[in-house]
Amino acid sequence: MPLKIPTAACLRPRHVSRTAVHSFIVGRSQFTTSAPNAFGLRPKRVSSSGSPVLLEASRAAALARRQLPDRTGALAYKTGMTAIYTPEGVRIPCTVLQLDRVQVTAVKDRKTHGYWAVQVGLGWRNPKNVTRPMLGHYENCGVAPKKLLREFRVKDEKGLLSPGTQIKADHFLVGQFVDVRANSKGKGFAGGMKRWGWSGQPASHGNSLTHRAMGSAGQSQGGGSRVLPGKRMAGRMGGEQHTVQNLKVLKVQPELGIVVVSGCVSGPKGCVVELQDAIKKPMPVIS
């Protein structure tokens, strides 16, 4: 949305009279759904799923559309990879994550902040190395200074937890699916083959000195004699956030803070990962 609307304005019903600026925005939003062009009236805001229903352009509607888990997630350290044998003798490669003193430090709500979220802290930091403003924050929520804070968005106010609540490993159920997010290992300045998976050029058949080059960056005169924006090239690779979706929880050990998930997770050993209920799988049923 090009113009920023105050939160209170979009919460109000449409028929309430407002200032000229607000009525202009509301009036315009009715026309942004379709725009005249050479092919007649064509909708502009449509769902990516291909549904013919036009998307409503309001912050409340956008929040309702957003895929979010019901519950908060947790922070953990990636301990490393190992394997687990099922009772049938099937070996499953897995990643071991350890939750270290994970506690809720704050909540954000729709009314004040515009969305619902839970702020979660991990580990412990020496208060000597914490600034006074942050110490005040920890004092308010009643927890010891944390190594790291992260925010987990939740669907609605039912997902909020009171500050000070500890999130243990049994927050996750064996058999449920989680999305795990972490910073990937940095690879430095990488060539196109490594960064984008290109095949490169042949090793022989008269090829000389050009085996891992990126090839052409585009057409010449017919293509506008320019490199299109977003052209994949060599550059910095890794060291950015990466989410692995739908990892199955294989084992949970609350007293050791261990959550074992199937498969691999981005990042080196010892890195901090965020894990939350998978958004593309049914939510776990808490009995």
Place this chain on the structure above:
Amino acid sequence: MTAAASAPLRRPLLSLLRGSFPAAATKRTLVQLPPAPSSLPRKIGMFAQPKVFHSPRPAHTPRRRIRIHPPIAAPATKDAIGALTSLQLATLDPTGARGRLFSRHNHDAIRVGDILQVRRKNGEPPFAGVLINIRRRGVDTAFLLRGQVTRVGVEVWFKLYSPTIEAVELVQRAAKRKKRAKLYYMRKPQHDIGNVQNIVAQYTRQRAMLRGEGKKAAHAPKGGQQHHKEKK
């Protein structure tokens, strides 16, 4: 001002700028300096002026003491993988016999170059070959055997603690300790040991004989260590 007067006459402006400081000080000579006039401040700068506080809090009052809560109990161990491994081994290898087979602390452990036979639970025929690599990774420990199947050289990785493995039998020890941890050179034709079926058949015959005599040594092959003691 006496000091200014003693400064060289050709640099009057510089001596003026120096003010009350004596020229001798700039020359770094051991001359007893006259005391500076007490009416002029020795230092001109922020230290000489009173501090200005922009906070609504009045100056020199102590800051509010922030309450710091004690941390909650940390997890029992930092070695999560070690804890998980011992937990799994309690069911996968309750006696610890398999672990001892490839343990670094066991002098009679299996080493690379030995010939092993692996029996499996899934009904596949036992596989025999020379041990060319041991990958020690806790519960994920594995070893690589190189043998022959229908005259074709075959290498198979076995997971030591896999429940599908029934037994790991030591068929023959290497004559001499190998000087490498990984015997990948045995893939080359001049080093390839080839078919080990004859050695395995001889071992099976010996074992059957021992078993027929009703000796306790019938249990030996599984452990491997006892087999070695017989040789001694």
